[in-house]
Amino acid sequence: GYSVIMTRETNDVKLSNVDRAQIANEAGADAMVRIHCNSSEKSSVKGALGICQSADNPYCGDIYKKCLKLTKAVLNGHCEATGRKNTGVWETDTMTGTNWCEVPNTIIEMGYMSNPDEDERMGTEEFQRQAAIGIADGLDDYFGR
Numbered sequence: 001g002y003s004v005i006m007t008r009e010t011n012d013v014k015l016s017n018v019d020r021a022q023i024a025n026e027a028g029a030d031a032m033v034r035i036h037c038n039s040s041e042k043s044s045v046k047g048a049l050g051i052c053q054s055a056d057n058p059y060c061g062d063i064y065k066k067c068l069k070l071t072k073a074v075l076n077g078h079c080e081a082t083g084r085k086n087t088g089v090w091e092t093d094t095m096t097g098t099n100w101c102e103v104p105n106t107i108i109e110m111g112y113m114s115n116p117d118e119d120e121r122m123g124t125e126e127f128q129r130q131a132a133i134g135i136a137d138g139l140d141d142y143f144g145r
Contacts, residue, residue, distance in 0.1 A: 002139060005029070017097030025102045031070055031142065032101055033135060037122060038109035046115045047085035050075035051107035052098065054091040059099040066104035070142050074106055077138025081130045084111055108135065 005027055007013070007020045015023075024032035038049060050071035055064040071089050079086040098105055110131055111118040121127045139145075 002136065017095070018100045021097045021100035021102075021105070024105065025100075029103045031139065032103055032105035033070075033074055033139070034097060034105065034107040035131075035135070036107055036109050037111060037113045037119075039114045040112055041114070043114050043116065045112050046118050047087035048075060048079050048082070048111060049087045049109040050089040051095065051109065052089060052091060052105075053093050053095070057093045057099065059093075060101060063102070063104055067098075067106060070104045071106040071108075073142040074108055074135055074138035077136070077141060078108055078110065078131055078134035081134025081137060082110075082127060 005023060007015055007023055020034065021032070052067040052071040053060055053064060055061055057064065060067075068089065068091075075086060075089065078084065093099065095107065098107070111122050113119045113122070122131075
């Protein structure tokens with residue numbers, strides 16, 4: 001039941017993180033969810049992570065509470081649907097796309113590509129379906145549906 005604006009559906013699209021934020025801003029989006037896969041120097045690291053800005057962010061600190069609520073809701077939904085370990089929320093003011101975004105936004109790191117088991121599973125249609133359901137469930141929770 002959500003209207004989704006995909007910023008890309010293939011790898012050959014050249015959009016900066018600022019471009020992605022501006023797409024959400026111009027659309028008047030109620031939320032922006034950036035979906036990523038994480039990496040670590042240690043192949044044993046696993047789990048899902050949510051990322052949002054801090055309350056002290058000089059560019060978008062005014063929407064911090066909404067972004068934190070969105071991040072927690074989407075991360076929890078993703079982890080419940082996929083069985084991924086929830087490794088919590090990382091608050092950082094170093095993400096360009098977040099700093100330029102004027103609407104509630106989050107980054108969800110769905111798992112670790114550097115972990116062979118997680119990487120293989122993330123590539124399956126089953127996991128991708130579960131992840132999509134989990135993200136939608138998280139949005140339902142965020143919007144109180």
